[in-house]
Amino acid sequence: MKAEPAHQIRLLDLQEIDSRLAQLAHRLRTLPENEEVRRLDTRIAELRDRSTALTTALSDLDREQRKAESDVDQVRTRAERDTQRLDSGQVGSPKDLEHLQSEIVSLQRRQTELEEIVLEVMERREDLEGQESRLRKELDEAEAERDVVEERRSTAVAEIEADRATESTRRERIAEEIPEDLLAFYTKLRDQNEGVGAAPLRYGRCGGCALALSTAELSEIRQAPADEVMRCDQCRRILVRTTDSGI
Ligand SMILES: [Zn+2]
Structure with a gap:
């Protein structure tokens, strides 16, 4: 899937809010x-x-x-x-x-x-x-x-x-602000992965599953076009490149 880097970054903001909403729902229940x-x-x-x-x-x-x-x-x-x-x-x-x-x-x-x-x-x-x-x-x-x-x-x-x-x-x-197809993809992954559908790549690590990516995986991400929506090989969440991705 393709999506503008700015839209991918926006997905992280959305994820933050969704996590916060999930926390609030949990607090309400408990x-x-x-x-x-x-x-x-x-x-x-x-x-x-x-x-x-x-x-x-x-x-x-x-x-x-x-x-x-x-x-x-x-x-x-x-x-x-x-x-x-x-x-x-x-x-x-x-x-x-x-x-x-x-x-x-x-x-x-x-x-x-x-x-x-x-x-x-x-x-x-x-x-x-x-x-x-x-x-x-x-x-x-x-x-x-x-x-x-x-x-x-x-x-x-x-x-x-x-x-x-x-x-x-x-x-x-x-x-x-987020294109419909990207939003739908994120929502599907979020519902399948304990409320987290998109995670940042930071210092060579997936923010979703916290695992470090292999050199080969990092190299693949480095070479991929910026508008290519990447996924973590481990947790299959959308992996968003950020300024401190370490690639
Ligand atoms: Zn992961």
Whole structure:
């Protein structure tokens, strides 16, 4: 392929911008904030799950407490009624009296048991409420931390995007100066060779693969017409002659 030496040199400018654009894309993909946000999102989701479980447990306890309290009320009412009957002196036979007295004793025992259940439920509730408030605090902290990291990420992304826009504008301008066939050839080689399609020949060395050219290769390049587009024998990239090529 033939291309004016000035256009070949311009290709090196384009390559520099493309490498810079690739770096910027890589930075964008590998921002440490991406990983941090992911980690915090996982943590927040886990804390929210635990919070939901606690809310469910607390509402179960509420139900349990209401049930126990209503049981206490029932037993108390019945014991009171029995006591009133006993006090009224209108109980029939001694056997009925004995039966009533024994029922009152057993109701009182039952009431004590139920009151203990209520107390126990209230203690469990206190414990769960403590857990819930600690969880709420952890969740608030994680969410606040996420906001900070997210803001840092946005700033970093905005900076990278601004650099990208600047480089892209420069790239467009330079690409316009390069003949289409040379540009297409460069693009193909760049895509095949880890983002580097053109490299300078400097002091007898290929700037693409960093290998030194043999005397024979150098001599071939020296004798080639200036508008001949040369390739590195090692990496097959376009090899651009510069003022310090060493040929
Ligand atoms: Zn090379």
